[in-house]
Amino acid sequence: MQTTYQCVATVAEIRDYIGGSRLVAFDFETAPDEAYRDEEKAALDPAKAHIVGCSFSVEEGTGIYVPVAHRSGGNIDEAEFFNFLSEFLSDREIVKIAHNIAFESSMAYAKGIAIQEPVYDTICASQMSLKSSYEFRKLNESGLKRLAEELFREPLPSFTHVTDGRHFDELDAQDKETVRYGAADADFALRLYHKFNDWFDRYLPKHRILVEKVESPTAVYLGIMKKNGIPVNLSLMEQRKTEAEAEMEQLRKEISFIIGDVNIGANCSTQAFKNYLYRDLHLPVLKTTETNREAAGDMAMTLLKEWCDKNRPEMSGLFTLVQEYRKWGKIKSTYIDGYLKYVNAVTGRIHPEIFALSTDTGRMNCRKPNAQNMPRKTNDPVGVRNFIQAPEGQIVLSFDFSQIELRVGAFYCRDEVMLKTYRENGDIHAATTAVIFGVSDEEAKDKHAEGYKERRTIAKNVNFGTFYGLFPRGLQKTLKFKAGVEKSLAECETIITNLKAGYRRLSAWQEETKAQAARRMYAETWLGRRRYLPQIRSDNWGMKSFAERCALNTPIQGTAADILKLAVVRILAGLPERPWLKPILQIHDELTFLIPEERLSEAVTFIRACMEEQPFSDFDLPLLAEAAAGKNFGAMEELED
Numbered sequence: 001m002q003t004t005y006q007c008v009a010t011v012a013e014i015r016d017y018i019g020g021s022r023l024v025a026f027d028f029e030t031a032p033d034e035a036y037r038d039e040e041k042a043a044l045d046p047a048k049a050h051i052v053g054c055s056f057s058v059e060e061g062t063g064i065y066v067p068v069a070h071r072s073g074g075n076i077d078e079a080e081f082f083n084f085l086s087e088f089l090s091d092r093e094i095v096k097i098a099h100n101i102a103f104e105s106s107m108a109y110a111k112g113i114a115i116q117e118p119v120y121d122t123i124c125a126s127q128m129s130l131k132s133s134y135e136f137r138k139l140n141e142s143g144l145k146r147l148a149e150e151l152f153r154e155p156l157p158s159f160t161h162v163t164d165g166r167h168f169d170e171l172d173a174q175d176k177e178t179v180r181y182g183a184a185d186a187d188f189a190l191r192l193y194h195k196f197n198d199w200f201d202r203y204l205p206k207h208r209i210l211v212e213k214v215e216s217p218t219a220v221y222l223g224i225m226k227k228n229g230i231p232v233n234l235s236l237m238e239q240r241k242t243e244a245e246a247e248m249e250q251l252r253k254e255i256s257f258i259i260g261d262v263n264i265g266a267n268c269s270t271q272a273f274k275n276y277l278y279r280d281l282h283l284p285v286l287k288t289t290e291t292n293r294e295a296a297g298d299m300a301m302t303l304l305k306e307w308c309d310k311n312r313p314e315m316s317g318l319f320t321l322v323q324e325y326r327k328w329g330k331i332k333s334t335y336i337d338g339y340l341k342y343v344n345a346v347t348g349r350i351h352p353e354i355f356a357l358s359t360d361t362g363r364m365n366c367r368k369p370n371a372q373n374m375p376r377k378t379n380d381p382v383g384v385r386n387f388i389q390a391p392e393g394q395i396v397l398s399f400d401f402s403q404i405e406l407r408v409g410a411f412y413c414r415d416e417v418m419l420k421t422y423r424e425n426g427d428i429h430a431a432t433t434a435v436i437f438g439v440s441d442e443e444a445k446d447k448h449a450e451g452y453k454e455r456r457t458i459a460k461n462v463n464f465g466t467f468y469g470l471f472p473r474g475l476q477k478t479l480k481f482k483a484g485v486e487k488s489l490a491e492c493e494t495i496i497t498n499l500k501a502g503y504r505r506l507s508a509w510q511e512e513t514k515a516q517a518a519r520r521m522y523a524e525t526w527l528g529r530r531r532y533l534p535q536i537r538s539d540n541w542g543m544k545s546f547a548e549r550c551a552l553n554t555p556i557q558g559t560a561a562d563i564l565k566l567a568v569v570r571i572l573a574g575l576p577e578r579p580w581l582k583p584i585l586q587i588h589d590e591l592t593f594l595i596p597e598e599r600l601s602e603a604v605t606f607i608r609a610c611m612e613e614q615p616f617s618d619f620d621l622p623l624l625a626e627a628a629a630g631k632n633f634g635a636m637e638e639l640e641d
Helices: 011-018 078-090 101-109 122-127 144-152 159-163 176-203 205-228 234-259 271-280 298-311 313-340 404-413 416-423 428-437 441-445 452-468 472-482 489-502 504-520 541-574 597-612
Strands: 004-007 023-032 049-057 062-067 095-098 119-121 130-132 353-355 365-367 394-401 522-524 530-532 582-587 590-596 625-630
Touching: 004 176, 011 049, 011 062, 011 078, 023 101, 023 176, 049 176, 062 176, 095 101, 095 176, 101 119, 101 205, 119 122, 119 205, 122 144, 122 176, 122 205, 144 176, 159 176, 176 205, 205 353, 205 541, 205 582, 234 313, 298 313, 394 541, 394 597, 404 416, 404 452, 404 504, 404 541, 416 428, 416 504, 428 441, 428 452, 428 489, 441 452, 452 472, 452 489, 452 504, 452 541, 472 489, 489 504, 504 522, 504 541, 522 541, 530 541, 541 582, 541 590, 541 597, 590 597, 597 625
Parallel strands: 004 062, 023 095, 095 119
Antiparallel strands: 023 049, 049 062, 353 365, 394 590, 394 625, 522 530, 582 590
C-alpha cells in the first residue's frame, strides 16, 4: 500500500488532519530524561522518560507525525500540544486506538491525563484472535512489526535501524525516516483495528465486544496503575533482609551439624543433598520430578518427614530444619531480594508489570516482581505485606470481592440452596457445613458447637473446589496439606456424596457443562470469552480429565475475572474527577489504592458502587466488596459498610 505520511507542528494542522473522524489511532515516541540517557530501557519508564513525539492516523496508508521535544528540527508548542492531547484522550466520542495502549496510558498519566473510553488496544485484539485452529495469539506474538509482516506482508523498519544507536529525540524531527517511522506506528495500529474487527465480526463477535468494552479500558487502567507504582518501606525491607540472612545462617549451621559438609545450596535442592538423602541415608523416593528423578521440593520434604516420623524418628528433626530453611530462603529470594531488585531509583516505588490477557481464563497476572503472590499473614514471619506503606498523609485502601467465584458458580449451576444463601446475604460456608455434616443451619453457625472450627475449615476447603469436580483423594490431600486436617479416604467420599446430595443442581451442571464443552470443543465465560479445549475428546484419560476440569473452571474463574475488569472500567471512568485516587495494585479479586486520609469516605463510596454494580443484565445475585484500610498493607483494618 502506498503511504502518505507528513510532519505537522501546529495543533491547527492536527485538527485539520483528524477532521470529524471518530476512529483515530495514535502512538507516542519517547526518550530518556537527561539523567538516564545511558540507562537501558529508560525510555519506557514514565518516571525517567518524556514524550518526544506523537503520531495520528485516521485513514489507512496515511498518518501525521507531531514532533514535541526533538533536539533537532522544529517542534510543536508543548503547552498547546498537551492541552490538545488532554482534550483528545478525554473525548468520549472518539475511539482512541493504540498498539499497547497500557504504555500510552502510563505516559499520558505522567502528564496528568487519564485516557477515557472508547479505546481499542490492538495488542488485546491480537491476543483474542486465533493464529491457528484452537490457538490464540500470545503476547510475545503480538508485536506491531511481527503483525505487520504476518497480516499485511509489509516489513516495518526496526527502532535500532532508524535510530542507529541514538535516542529518538536526537533524530531530526522533519527527516523523512523519522516521520515514516513515527507515523507508521499509528497507521498500522489503525489497519490492525480494521483487520481484527473484520475477523471478530466473522468468527467471534463476542470477542470484539470484550476487546472494546472490557480488555482495552482495562489495559488503560493497568497503565495508570504501573505509573503510580507501589510505595514501599525500604528501611524495613533492608532490616528484614538482614534478619532473614541471620536466620538462614543459623539454620544452615544446625543442618550442617547433622549432615556434615554436604552442600545444601540456597534451598536444599542440590544434587549433593539429594544424594545424601537417597544414596547415603537410603530414604525412599516418595516424589519424583517430571523427568522421573528424585524430587527435593516442599512436597517431597513433607512426605519424607512424615515417613521418618514413623520409620526413622531420629531423622525427623532434619526435615523440620530443612522446611524452615526453605521457607526463609523463599521469603528472602522472592519477597525481599526480589522486591528490592525492582525498586525504581526515581520514585522509590515498585512498578510491577500486570497483564490482563496472559492466562487462559482472563485472570490478570504480574511480574517484575510478582506482587500478586505475597504470602498470607499466617505464613509470613517477616511481614512482607508491611513492606507496602503509604506516604505521610495517605493511606492504603483495598477492596476485595467476597466469594466472587462461589457466587458466580451459584449463578451458573442454579442450585436453589446456594442462590437462597446469597440472596439472603447468608453464610455459604455455614450452608456447606450443614450440607456435608448433616447438621442444622443454627448448629453450623454456632461458634461454640463441638467441632465447629474443624467442620468450618473443611467446608471452606470443600467450597473452593465445589464447582471444579472434587475427587476424594484430591480432597484428602487438600485438607491435609492446606488445612492441616486429617481425614480418611472414606470420610472424604462421604463428604463429597453429601455435598452433591445437598446441592442437587451441582452434579447436573457439571455434567452438562462437560458435555457441552465436548460437543463444542471449547468453554466460555458468560460474556463470551472463549477457551478452546481440543483435548476434551482425547483417548488419553489424563488429557481428557484436565480438559474437563478446564471446562468447569473456565466459565467460573473467567466470568469472575470479567466482573472484576468491568469494575475496573467503571473506576477508570471516574478517575478524571478524582485525581487523588491512585490505583496501585491488583491481586486476584482485590483492588488496592492509595488515597489521602481525608478522602477515605468518598473513596469507599465510589469504589464500592463500581464493584457492587450489577455486572451484566443476567446476573441475579448480589455482589459484595469488602473494604479495608491502613497505613500499610499488612495492618489493614476492615471497614464497616
